[in-house]
Amino acid sequence: MxxxxxxxxxxxxxxxxxxxxxxxxxxxxxxxxQLPSVRNLSxxxxxxxxxxAKAYQELERNKIIYSLSGRxxxxxxxxxxxxxxxxxEEFDVCIKEALQSGLTKEELKNRIDGVKL
Amino acid sequence: MxxxxxxxxxxxxxxxxxxxxxxxxxxxxxxxxQLPSVRNLSxxxxxxxxxxAKAYQELERNKIIYSLSGRxxxxxxxxxxxxxxxxxEEFDVCIKEALQSGLTKEELKNRIDGVKL
DNA sequence: TATGTGTAACACTTCATTTAGTACACCTAA
DNA sequence: TTAGGTGTACTAAATGAAGTGTTACACATA
Numbered sequence: 001m002x003x004x005x006x007x008x009x010x011x012x013x014x015x016x017x018x019x020x021x022x023x024x025x026x027x028x029x030x031x032x033x034q035l036p037s038v039r040n041l042s043x044x045x046x047x048x049x050x051x052x053a054k055a056y057q058e059l060e061r062n063k064i065i066y067s068l069s070g071r072x073x074x075x076x077x078x079x080x081x082x083x084x085x086x087x088x089e090e091f092d093v094c095i096k097e098a099l100q101s102g103l104t105k106e107e108l109k110n111r112i113d114g115v116k117l
Numbered sequence: 118m119x120x121x122x123x124x125x126x127x128x129x130x131x132x133x134x135x136x137x138x139x140x141x142x143x144x145x146x147x148x149x150x151q152l153p154s155v156r157n158l159s160x161x162x163x164x165x166x167x168x169x170a171k172a173y174q175e176l177e178r179n180k181i182i183y184s185l186s187g188r189x190x191x192x193x194x195x196x197x198x199x200x201x202x203x204x205x206e207e208f209d210v211c212i213k214e215a216l217q218s219g220l221t222k223e224e225l226k227n228r229i230d231g232v233k234l
Numbered sequence: 235t236a237t238g239t240g241t242a243a244c245a246c247t248t249c250a251t252t253t254a255g256t257a258c259a260c261c262t263a264a
Numbered sequence: 265t266t267a268g269g270t271g272t273a274c275t276a277a278a279t280g281a282a283g284t285g286t287t288a289c290a291c292a293t294a
Contacts, residue, residue, distance in 0.1 A: 069291050073239090087215055095211075111205050155271065186260050187270050189261095
């Protein structure tokens with residue numbers, strides 16, 4: 001379910017952070033569902049528990065999950081639109097950078113059509 | 118002409134790099150025009166000459182400028198389309214990340230329309 | 235009680251970035 | 265020829281982010 005890329009320039013904790021959001025947006029993780037424990041996930045991914053904890057803490061800070069001491073971490077009241085808004089705000093940064101560089105909105109929109117995942 | 122943000126998470130040398138491309142795309146820097154010298158630009162921006170040099174070296178490595186030892190650095194054969202392609206490839210990364218997170222192309226295109234620079 | 239949970243703290247390493255300083259070879263104009 | 269400007273190269277150091285290793289604590293539950 002989780003998979004991370006140690007070679008990526010993106011920090012591991014950020015990859016975990018985004019992965020959780022992705023799973024929520026896709027409906028794979030649903031409201032009140034328990035996430036893998038910090039220790040389990042860190043073992044599964046072969047990374048340090050602190051790194052997973054950092055991702056979970058960021059997620060909780062943004063009300064995407066809630067953590068109960070001694071119980072575990074769970075998906076908060078699912079608000080798909082809020083999730084999407086979250087991702088779109090990051091996308092905004094990219095848009096602005098491209099526009100800043102002198103490209104037009106039309107050029108960007110056309111580019112999206114051409115992208116294959 | 119140049120302006121950088123020391124608070125930005127983006128490395129300074131990368132900001133300089135992008136700024137040059139932006140100026141070329143916008144037609145402010147034209148073919149064979151001389152760029153500010155490493156030492157001058159570093160003074161103007163209050164940063165280390167090595168940082169500017171790093172940006173220029175990256176630009177030369179990508180054939181965007183050419184440097185003549187003892188003379189200076191100049192804009193290479195201007196190919197605006199190549200410049201744009203360069204920026205668009207970076208944009209691709211953002212698109213893929215957003216799609217990966219579960220958003221649709223339509224949602225992204227609509228977002229572009231709403232962005233104000 | 236034993237085990238699993240999140241959380242916190244600390245020291246340490248690693249790495250990219252940036253700075254500081256020096257030096258060299260080259261070009262050009264006075 | 266010379267002085268000053270140019271890119272380039274190199275070493276050393278400081279800084280901060282990221283990640284690791286480890287230990288410890290409080291809480292919940294079977």
